[in-house]
Amino acid sequence: MKHTKNKHITHLICDCDGVLLDSESIALTVLHRQLASYLPHSVVQGNGQTELALHSAISERLGMMTNQLLDEISAQFDLGLLAPDYSLINMVVSRACSEEVTAVPGVIEVLATIPLPKAVASNSSLQRIDAGLRRCGLLELFEGHIHSGHDMGTPKPAPDVYLAAAAGFKAPPQQCIAIDDSVTGVRSAVAAGIRVFGFTGVAHDRDQATERLLAAGAELVFHDMQQLPRLLAA
Incomplete structure (x- = not known):
């Protein structure tokens, strides 16, 4: 774990999936199952390397808006996804989560x-x-301060959703700290001028996720929520 200098922090901004809600593993499983069905039959019946590559490619992109993830996966694996496919996959993922x-x-x-x-x-x-x-009994902690890059139309890694969260507090970004579990989210917070701690507690591959989050600009990475109060107090 990498440590940081003391600075005055007045507000906490959390990503949702993978930080508050343990939904990343659900999304990964559902997306892999759905997208694997678009692979050529000969590939699925082969040595399985393409399916492993697909699983890894999805895992690396968790945190992206689903349609952006689907754009990139469809292009990488030549899946030929069409608008109805996007709608179906979005519906299945949202329902499962x-x-x-x-x-x-x-x-x-x-x-x-x-x-x-x-x-x-x-x-x-x-x-x-x-x-x-x-569903998880967390709504009251954040009510009135919930911001969606999806609904704003400028999702992460653009900084807009983190800037909106800081503006909702009427707080300078420099006095906020973000907790995010994805490279996309870390880059968004950094671009907003907000310090960010990476979280890997529910990551599929914790070691690999730690390296990616640090490389993206997280000033430290932790894996157990019980560590957070101490890190903030430091």
């Missing part, structure tokens, strides 16, 4: 001990964020 999601272990108890005002800055839609937070 809404119906199966659980809170990240320890996050409810930890956030209750942190006295900073809190906001959400996510690439998911407001409807999906609201449903997930409500």
Whole structure:
């Protein structure tokens, strides 16, 4: 873990999926199952290397808005996805995440001990964020301060959703700290001028995720929510 100098922080901004909600593994499983069905039959029946590459490619892009992820995966694997495919995949992923999601272990108890005002800055839609937070008993902690890059039309890695969260507090970005689990999200916070801690507690490959988040600009990476109060106090 990399340490940082003390600076005055007054507000906390959290990504949603993978930080508050343990939905990344659900999304990864559903996306892989859906997209693998578009691979040529000969590839699926082969040595499995393409399916492994597909799984890895999806994992690396979690945190992107789903349509952007689908654009890149379709191009990389020549899947030929059409508009109805996008609609179907989005619907299946959203439904699975809404119906199966659980809170990240320890996050409810930890956030209750942190006295900073809190906001959400996510690439998911407001409807999906609201449903997930409500299901997991987290909505009240963030109500009135939930921001969606999807609904703004300028998703991460653009800085807009993090800037909107800071503006919602009427706080300078430099006095905020972000918690994000994806390269896309870390780059967004950095571009907004907001310090960012990377979180890998529910990552598919924790070591690889740590390297990527640090390379993207996270000033430290942690894997257990119980560590967060101490890190913020430091």
